[in-house]
Amino acid sequence: MTDLAIAANGLRKSYGDKTVLDGIDLAVAEGTVFALLGPNGAGKTTAVKILSTLITADAGQARVGGHDLTANPQAVRAAIGVTGQFSAVDGLITGEENMLLMADLHHLPKPEGRRVAAELLERFDLTAAAKKPASTYSGGMKRRLDIAMTLVGSPRIIFLDEPTTGLDPRSRHTMWQIIRELVTGGVTVFLTTQYLEEADQLADRIAVLNNGKIAAEGTAEQLKRLVPGGHVRLRFTDPTAYRTATHTLPTATGDNESLTLQIPSGATQHELRTLLDHLHTTGIEADELTVHTPDLDDVFFALTDTAHIPHQPTEATR
Structure with a gap:
C-alpha cells in the first residue's frame, strides 16, 4: 500500500463561537495530488495552515511527512513547502535575488545556493527575467517564481493554496503542467482551489469541505457518480x-x-x-x-447546498 504523506484525524479549529473545522479526517498518499474544494470560508486555508504548522489545531492529530505535527513541528517544516494565496515574492528585488534569499534561509552554502537558484530559474523559464525586479513580472511569472522559491529546499510535500487564482487561462495551464511535473518527480501536492476544472485535471483524490466537515471524498469519477443528471x-x-x-x-x-x-x-x-x-x-x-455525465460543478453545487446535500458516501469514496 502506498505510504501516506499526510494523515490527519479529527482536526478541529474554532475562532470564538465559529467552528471552522469540525473534526475532519484526511489521508494523502505519497506522490499524488490531493485537492481540497470548498466555498469561500469553508476552512480550506485553515486546514493548510494547520498542516503546515502555521497555526495549531484545537483538537485532533496529524502526521505530515511521517512526523507528528505537534511533537515534531521542525521536522514537518523541513519536509514541506508552502505557496499561499498571496505571493511571497518581494517585488523590490530581482527574481534571482528572491531565489538566493530563499537559499540563505535554507542555510545552503553560497555556491550550492547559486546553483540551485540557477537550475530552478531555468526550469521555470525565468532565466531571461532573472535580473529584472520581480515587480515587473506578469502574474503568471510571479506565480512560477513563487513555486520556484518553494522548491529551493527540495520539499517532498508542497501545499498550494489556490495557486492559479487571478491567472489567465494560458498561465493556468502552464501551472498545471508544472504541478504534473512535480508529482512525476515524486512530490506530493496538497492543493486547494475554487477552479473545479483544475481539480478535475490534476487531482488523484478530491475532498469537498463544507461547513467545517468533509461532505464527500473520492476520485473525480467517484464524486461525479454521487449526483443525478447522467x-x-x-x-x-x-x-x-x-x-x-x-x-x-x-x-x-x-x-x-x-x-x-x-x-x-x-x-x-x-x-x-x-x-x-x-x-x-x-x-x-x-x-x-x-x-x-455530471461534472464537478454539479457535484460542488450539490454538496455545498445545505438544502440538497446527498447522503454521506462511505465505502464508495474511501
Whole structure:
C-alpha cells in the first residue's frame, strides 16, 4: 500500500463561537495530488495552515511527512513547502535575488545556493527575467517564481493554496503542467482551489469541505457518480426513426424540433450495452450518440447546498 504523506484525524479549529473545522479526517498518499474544494470560508486555508504548522489545531492529530505535527513541528517544516494565496515574492528585488534569499534561509552554502537558484530559474523559464525586479513580472511569472522559491529546499510535500487564482487561462495551464511535473518527480501536492476544472485535471483524490466537515471524498469519477443528471443523448435526422425511438424508449425525453432523445443513464458499461442492444434489436439507427455525465460543478453545487446535500458516501469514496 502506498505510504501516506499526510494523515490527519479529527482536526478541529474554532475562532470564538465559529467552528471552522469540525473534526475532519484526511489521508494523502505519497506522490499524488490531493485537492481540497470548498466555498469561500469553508476552512480550506485553515486546514493548510494547520498542516503546515502555521497555526495549531484545537483538537485532533496529524502526521505530515511521517512526523507528528505537534511533537515534531521542525521536522514537518523541513519536509514541506508552502505557496499561499498571496505571493511571497518581494517585488523590490530581482527574481534571482528572491531565489538566493530563499537559499540563505535554507542555510545552503553560497555556491550550492547559486546553483540551485540557477537550475530552478531555468526550469521555470525565468532565466531571461532573472535580473529584472520581480515587480515587473506578469502574474503568471510571479506565480512560477513563487513555486520556484518553494522548491529551493527540495520539499517532498508542497501545499498550494489556490495557486492559479487571478491567472489567465494560458498561465493556468502552464501551472498545471508544472504541478504534473512535480508529482512525476515524486512530490506530493496538497492543493486547494475554487477552479473545479483544475481539480478535475490534476487531482488523484478530491475532498469537498463544507461547513467545517468533509461532505464527500473520492476520485473525480467517484464524486461525479454521487449526483443525478447522467444521460445518453440520441440525435436523428430521419423523423420516422425519431418517432420509432420515442415509442420504444418510454423513459426518454424527446425534443421534436431538434429530433433528439435524452435517456436517463448512469453511463455505465452495462447500461450503455443494454441501450445499444435495444437499438440494434429494434432496428433504430441514431445519427449521433453522446454520453453526458455530471461534472464537478454539479457535484460542488450539490454538496455545498445545505438544502440538497446527498447522503454521506462511505465505502464508495474511501
